[in-house]
Amino acid sequence: MEPLLRIRGLCKTYLMAPEAGARQPRRVEVLRGIDLDIGAGELLALTGPSGSGKSTFLNLVGALDAPSSGEVWFEGRDLFALDEAALAEFRNAAVGFIFQSHHLLPEFTALENAMMPALIRRVARPEARRAAREMLALVGLADRAEHRPGELSGGEQQRVALARALALRPRLLLADEPTGNLDPATADGIHGLLAAINGQLGVTAIVVTHNERLAQALPRRLRLQGGRLGG
Amino acid sequence: MRGAEADSEGREGEASASGPGSPGSTSTAPPNPTPTPTSTATSTPTATPTSAATPTPTPASTPAPPAFHLPAFGLAVLAMLGAPAALALVSALLDRAGAGPDLAFRLSLVAGALTAAALGALAGAVGRRVAFFEISAAGALLVAALLVGGVLLAPGLRSGTLPIGAWEQQGKLVLVLGLLLVAGAITTAAFVGSSLGFLLYGGGRFDASLSYELFVARAHLQLAPRTLLGLFLVVVTGLLPGLLLAMGISFVRALQERRAQAARLPFWRPRMPATLLMTLISIGGVAIGVWALTVVLSVMSGFEADLKSKILGARSHGVVLKYGDNDFTEWREVRDRVLSVPGIAGATPFVYSEVMLSADRQLAGAILEGVDPATVGTVLDLARNVRQGDLAWLDHPERIPLPRGTGGAEAPPARAEVLPGLVIGQELARSLRVFVGDVVNVISPLGDLGPAGPQPRSRAFRVAAIFYCGMYEYDSKFAYLGLADAQRFLATGDSVTGLELRVKDLDSARPVVRRVLAHLEGYPYRVKDWGELNRNLFAALNMEKVVMAVILGFIVLVASFTIVATLVMQVLDKRREIAVLRSMGAGTPSIMKIFVAEGLGIGAIGTAFGLLLGFGTCLFIDKVGIPLDPEVYYISNLPVRLSGVEFLLVALLSLAISYLATLYPATKAARLEPVEGLRGE
């Protein structure tokens, strides 16, 4: 059966400004050929030392960045053969992102943040609001809907980000250290939420974490090191 | 459109088992039936140690859009060709249809601009980009072609309603500038079109929705009604008082803060974000530009209208003349025929000559016009303009009172010689130092033939009335006398110079006098309307107005630079937000819409303020009045005329400039890659 996500020979090399005296730009090879299949409904933990390229990997899978070489097939479609408009559609509805530093829009309330993907999709405002409320309720923030990000705690912000990522019921959830700077109890709560959502909604999720204990709790674990994946 | 709706329903079921209400469709595209990844057929779920990590990676397969889109370039070239063609075509059609040259020129300009914009929009939609490079390249080609073609062809060109021939007559420089202007206008129109095409169709399908873009733009601008009201007051009070007040408030705040600190009380100081400050400055700039433009144009229109009413009150709306000398004797019959033409309100015969006037030792040149006192009232406002004396005394010179100084009051009138009457302007009377009843000698240089060649002919007249029409040129130059007296003095027999006409509707004067000519069956008669009679004056006024508008337009242009700066700052400030929106699936046209909306918002608010201020100022000038020294300006109050069309044009100009100002920052925002904004806090 066709896996949800099929990754072949994924490489990413960054070019940087040359060192003093040199003419060639410096090259940083972050990913050196990654092959990976992920089936629908899986829940993965991705670990690895800092700087090993976990965020880079998620950005490529979420089509926020283009690889130096290699392919990412999502539901049978080669992501990097899609045109700009199709990529936008993919980012909008097929995948949900939670960033390392949540990246909520500071001018908007929690509810408006969670509505944003639906609004971008041109869903009518009342319906977008209803769906966003539902998602906020799901992450336990129904009573914080009218707060702006600045008026929320770190854990609450991260949960709003989760609600926003899930707003359009994506098939794939990419969470980049959703528990990065949270206390263990709150981190446990977020991970529990992720597991629950994976179970309830059947959303495939890749969760990057530094926390070995939390990683061990997930059904499948991958480790990124030296630009390659290890079990 | 692409079957995504139907497909999404099916996908919904498997993706979200317990989704009670799915927010719209969630699928991206129909599933690809059989994907065949070319590499490793035996897919291992976990990491495969690939041998020899590729040191020189092959480029990714993403079809990167080309830097230069050839089809878009083709369309841009087509726009550059099509616009002049449309311009020429419409101009030729209107020329044939007989529209006035001004109207025809304007309409053909609009047609050319629309053509360029439409083809530019197509280029933007096809290239999925604001085709900066493509249109610039095509524009450069157009400039080259126009310059070469225009300079080579212009001498022999029959340009109809197009002003190319007129430009050519004014020299090469004017021609080149004119052609450059046309090329610039066409290129700009194509740019506007292409940006609109990208905004509406850049996502691969038509999307004119602005729902969340406006939502985001509003949040970025942070313009509360209170802030706007404050800004409006600052601008209304002429900046200085407003700024002083703002400074005072800020000083009081600083004092309070000190006191609170000294007392160790908590204190909250509201801070204005830098972007908001920039936004307010831009709005103020646009407002001031629009304000200045509307007020100055209205005042100039006021001067024009004032001049027009004075000229057209004192002088006729048109004349009927006859080729040849001294043989317009059938004027009574012609007058009857002219009066039967619809649209003609009055006609009166006149005799015209240039003479010298002398009184005591004062001398002045004047234009002598013999008028028929019985019918002149149907054409000229002469009777209404008379300040002293009486126009009727032209027919009854014996009734003219004699001046007091010569003992006219006590001496019996019979003793004074009865002289024919003369009506002169107030300024002329002043320079001759005469009053009603005084004697003025009229000297005609073309007099009788004496023993030593032609001798000036001189005759004494008595001032019957003094008029004031408000135009210095007329009040100091014109002298009227009875038609019969004039004919006798100038020895023209029963012939007149022509007929002066009054039309019912001023603006249709030209067609009406043309109709008169047709009615008189042309030669030997000819006609002129007031526009032709005063062409130099009105052309100069119009030119003055255009130059003024261009100069003041620069204020709006400078204000638009602040819009550019504000938006660039916004874009830099919101890099992260743009990236987040992109990561949530906002397309590039959508991001561009946000910043275009912000810039247009700034432009629209500024324009609205400016129009309001302009309207208020004009009302003030009109109702309260700004007195002028009548000795100097020959008008007692600053004139002003409110014209809806002018206000509308100013608003459109300001909005168009604002829109253009948004294009650079907005495309900059749209080009930001998602990863760029997400990295590096």
Ligand SMILES: Nc1ncnc2c1ncn2[C@@H]1O[C@H](COP(=O)(O)OP(=O)(O)OP(=O)(O)O)[C@@H](O)[C@H]1O
């Ligand atoms: N735009 C870039 N240009 C140059 N180098 C980059 C760029 N982005 C990332 N890198 C480098 O790539 C490497 C991987 O970065 P990445 O953010 O993927 O690491 P990470 O695994 O997510 O680390 P962390 O756990 O600290 O978040 C780092 O060494 C970083 O310096």
Ligand SMILES: [Mg+2]
């Ligand atoms: Mg990271």
